[in-house]
Amino acid sequence: MRARTIKIWHLVHKWTSLVCTLFLLMLCVTGLPLIFYEEIDELTGNVPVPPALAAAAPSVGVDPIVAEARRLYPAEQVKYVVWDDHAPDLIYTSLQRPDSAPDEFRVLAFDARTGNLLQEPEYNSGFMYVMFTLHVELFAGLPGMLFLGFMGLLFVASIVSGTALYAPFMRKLAFGTVRRDRAPRARWLDLHNLLGVVTVTWALVVGVTGVINTWADLVLAVWRNDQLAEMTAPYQGKPPLAHLGSLDAALANARAAVPGMSPSFVAFPGTDFSTSHHYMVAMHGDAPLTSHLIKPVLIDAGTGMLTDTRDLPWYVATLLISQPLHFGDYGGMPLKILWALLDIVTIVVLGSGLYLWLARRHSSIELEIAELERAEVRLAAQ
Amino acid sequence: MAADGSSRRARLTLRQVFAAPLAIAVLSGVGLTSALLGDDIWDVLSWLALAVPVAVILWYWPRRSA
Numbered sequence: 213m214r215a216r217t218i219k220i221w222h223l224v225h226k227w228t229s230l231v232c233t234l235f236l237l238m239l240c241v242t243g244l245p246l247i248f249y250e251e252i253d254e255l256t257g258n259v260p261v262p263p264a265l266a267a268a269a270p271s272v273g274v275d276p277i278v279a280e281a282r283r284l285y286p287a288e289q290v291k292y293v294v295w296d297d298h299a300p301d302l303i304y305t306s307l308q309r310p311d312s313a314p315d316e317f318r319v320l321a322f323d324a325r326t327g328n329l330l331q332e333p334e335y336n337s338g339f340m341y342v343m344f345t346l347h348v349e350l351f352a353g354l355p356g357m358l359f360l361g362f363m364g365l366l367f368v369a370s371i372v373s374g375t376a377l378y379a380p381f382m383r384k385l386a387f388g389t390v391r392r393d394r395a396p397r398a399r400w401l402d403l404h405n406l407l408g409v410v411t412v413t414w415a416l417v418v419g420v421t422g423v424i425n426t427w428a429d430l431v432l433a434v435w436r437n438d439q440l441a442e443m444t445a446p447y448q449g450k451p452p453l454a455h456l457g458s459l460d461a462a463l464a465n466a467r468a469a470v471p472g473m474s475p476s477f478v479a480f481p482g483t484d485f486s487t488s489h490h491y492m493v494a495m496h497g498d499a500p501l502t503s504h505l506i507k508p509v510l511i512d513a514g515t516g517m518l519t520d521t522r523d524l525p526w527y528v529a530t531l532l533i534s535q536p537l538h539f540g541d542y543g544g545m546p547l548k549i550l551w552a553l554l555d556i557v558t559i560v561v562l563g564s565g566l567y568l569w570l571a572r573r574h575s576s577i578e579l580e581i582a583e584l585e586r587a588e589v590r591l592a593a594q
Numbered sequence: 595m596a597a598d599g600s601s602r603r604a605r606l607t608l609r610q611v612f613a614a615p616l617a618i619a620v621l622s623g624v625g626l627t628s629a630l631l632g633d634d635i636w637d638v639l640s641w642l643a644l645a646v647p648v649a650v651i652l653w654y655w656p657r658r659s660a
Contacts, residue, residue, distance in 0.1 A: 378611070378615070379612070382606070382611045383605050383611065384606070387614040387615070388650070390654060390656045399656065403656075406651065407651060410618050410650050412619055413618075413623050414622050414626065414644070500632055501631055504630075537626065537630070542629050542630055543629030543641065544629075547637070547644070550645060553648050554647065557647075557651060
């Protein structure tokens with residue numbers, strides 16, 4: 213690599229890193245507890261435990277649950293019904309006032325067998341809420357989310373340029389060398405190079421999928437205007453429904469339309485996932501990969517009849533596959549622990565990078581580049 | 595083993611520099627995808643493959659005693 217090329221890579225690495233490092237440190241620190249979101253929720257009692265029943269009971273259906281949610285909070289509207297993959301006896305409903313902010317919602321957890329309200333889990337306050345909101349949007353809504361996405365792009369550029377710089381720095385050192393006899397700066401440079409290069413795939417995947425996740429709202433908006441609009445074209449211009457029909461009937465028709473799949477959640481009329489006339493029943497498979505993908509089934513919320521169902525377009529599928537790859541929640545507890553360890557390694561890479569910049573000798577980069585340049589010239593002369 | 599690294603004079607080729615990192619990168623990629631595509635044995639493969647970068651770091655981490 214020529215000295216000039218090295219210098220350019222170095223400039224890219226320095227500036228992309230300097231801009232994004234503090235935000236990336238925040239993302240790594242807040243991301244650490246988020247890896248164990250479910251476990252922490254369970255430990256803090258934010259997840260209800262369905263009581264043991266005397267006899268195996270069939271599901272009561274969702275209509276009684278929706279009716280109960282409406283009875284408890286008549287001023288609010290049911291927006292979503294969500295099933296829990298890990299706990300088949302739980303059904304969640306989310307409710308909102310007509311005038312509340314999009315991220316302000318109430319969640320009710322019901323026993324799927326009896327239809328009894330079990331708990332009102334708290335998602336709008338507390339430690340995990342602060343961690344989650346900082347991590348996702350810095351308490352700044354969509355602009356905050358897109359800003360963090362941009363920081364993620366800089367992080368990706370910093371990983372790529374850092375990998376390119378690995379070569380000139382390691383030309384004379386065996387893989388894994390950490391010079392212990394030298395000044396702390398040399399030792400930390402070696403550690404930064406080692407830790408950075410062995411975690412490059414993981415950091416790139418988590419970085420890129422994190423960036424994709426920041427575009428979730430935009431991806432959803434494109435889908436609404438594209439596929440959802442096409443599927444529900446005959447309903448355009450119709451006044452909103454005054455009364456919603458049976459959700460159980462809608463679910464039966466959704467199951468019949470896509471056999472072998474089960475509902476993951478239902479978006480009610482008037483939500484971002486649906487029209488003002490439809491239950492959007494999000495069906496998913498039970499295989500590892502298909503459980504992350506959904507198949508939207510649009511059911512007329514008045515009649516309960518099928519309107520249309522199609523496979524998701526590539527851009528929504530990409531978003532949905534990006535979620536587990538970012539969260540690390542798709543391979544049990546050992547994968548979560550590895551995710552946490554690699555996250556901590558990334559914190560060390562970020563911290564050591566910052567240290568290397570702060571502890572730089574005066575015009576050290578120029579000296580280092582000049583040294584590399586001399587080496588190139590010597591080699592070219594041989 | 596760390597002591598002889600700094601005294602090495604021979605200049606490594608690009609291939610030599612990136613041989614180990616590339617192997618670890620490919621293994622990590624296998625680990626990241628396998629748990630997504632299957633359960634049980636695929637999960638185990640994922641854990642083993644993603645444990646490699648962590649193990650490499652522990653192996654080369656400088657220790658107090660020589």
